[in-house]
Amino acid sequence: MSAGHRHLLEIDDLTPAELDRVLSLAADPSPRPVLAGRGVALVFEKPSARTRHSMEMAVVQLGGHPSYISGIEVGLDQRESVEDVTRTLAGYYWLIGARVFAHRSVERMAAVDWRPVVNLLSDRSHPMQALADLLTLRQEWGVLAGRSIAYVGDGNNVCRSLAFAAAMAGMDIRVASPAGFNLDDADADRVAALGGALVRTEDPVEAVAGVDAVYTDVWVSRGEEAEAATKRDALVRFGVTAELFAGAAPDAVFLHCLPAHRGEEVAPDVIDGPRSRVWRQAENRMHAARGLLWWLAESAPPAGHGALR
Numbered sequence: 001m002s003a004g005h006r007h008l009l010e011i012d013d014l015t016p017a018e019l020d021r022v023l024s025l026a027a028d029p030s031p032r033p034v035l036a037g038r039g040v041a042l043v044f045e046k047p048s049a050r051t052r053h054s055m056e057m058a059v060v061q062l063g064g065h066p067s068y069i070s071g072i073e074v075g076l077d078q079r080e081s082v083e084d085v086t087r088t089l090a091g092y093y094w095l096i097g098a099r100v101f102a103h104r105s106v107e108r109m110a111a112v113d114w115r116p117v118v119n120l121l122s123d124r125s126h127p128m129q130a131l132a133d134l135l136t137l138r139q140e141w142g143v144l145a146g147r148s149i150a151y152v153g154d155g156n157n158v159c160r161s162l163a164f165a166a167a168m169a170g171m172d173i174r175v176a177s178p179a180g181f182n183l184d185d186a187d188a189d190r191v192a193a194l195g196g197a198l199v200r201t202e203d204p205v206e207a208v209a210g211v212d213a214v215y216t217d218v219w220v221s222r223g224e225e226a227e228a229a230t231k232r233d234a235l236v237r238f239g240v241t242a243e244l245f246a247g248a249a250p251d252a253v254f255l256h257c258l259p260a261h262r263g264e265e266v267a268p269d270v271i272d273g274p275r276s277r278v279w280r281q282a283e284n285r286m287h288a289a290r291g292l293l294w295w296l297a298e299s300a301p302p303a304g305h306g307a308l309r
């Protein structure tokens with residue numbers, strides 16, 4: 001029954017050429033109704049403001065019908081197995097998007113392979129965010145290759161997908177995190193395999209020196225509440241203050257996937273300052289999602305209804 005569907009569990013499930021095509025479709029203001037009569041299942045084990053609504057509106061703009069499904073309702077591995085939920089939803093929906101605690105859950109959904117599966121954030125990765133991040137920088141600079149970005153803070157899901165995406169786009173990426181919180185050697189190897197060179201440091205000043213963009217994310221991700229105090233203590237020197245941001249290039253832009261904690265990982269005068277692009281970045285979640293879904297529909301045009309016929 002495996003059909004060889006294209007899945008997006010991490011940004012490098014796309015080739016660089018495909019990534020470029022998705023970003024071009026994201027920038028196209030006249031989407032075609034490629035999802036007319038189709039549904040997209042959006043399963044969320046964690047809360048969301050941007051991901052849920054950007055996906056819902058992207059599906060609508062392509063002529064399809066989005067269905068929000070709370071994790072509690074379907075009970076992944078509680079009410080029934082991840083695989084059985086996936087097979088059931090695959091019978092009704094053209095594509096399954098899922099925000100999960102354990103990355104393994106989206107891997108298991110993709111392994112069923114009855115429908116394309118898109119990772120809407122796991123503990124390991126956030127490829128839909130990385131698409132919007134590149135789209136935002138492309139709008140800013142035109143060409144991404146040769147540009148540089150520093151991520152300061154927790155080397156988390158957002159950081160990892162950003163590092164891979166930046167490497168695919170030919171950008172230099174530096175990550176500043178306290179010992180034990182940076183990306184690991186396997187991540188650095190994967191960046192290298194994508195043609196990039198990941199610079200990891202414990203010095204935020206070194207990381208941001210002269211870069212074209214500075215990025216941060218929350219210090220405590222959802223699902224890490226038990227480690228909150230430890231992480232906040234470890235990351236206290238890693239906030240993006242105006243003083244730190246001043247070390248980047250004079251026209252450098254600031255990015256944050258949101259939600260933000262002003263006064264923690266970013267100072268109010270940076271995130272609310274003239275070089276912040278966070279609201280454009282947030283809106284771009286919808287345009288990027290539309291580009292990705294459009295590309296998937298082009299790659300595997302929906303035929304008939306149901307997964308078994």
Ligand code: CP
Nearest residue numbers: 048049050051257258
């Ligand atoms: N950036 C992001 O994924 O935001 P939400 O958690 O609100 O979806």
Ligand code: NVA
Nearest residue numbers: 156158221222257258
């Ligand atoms: N890294 C955070 C925010 C992502 C949008 C999390 O996983 O909750």
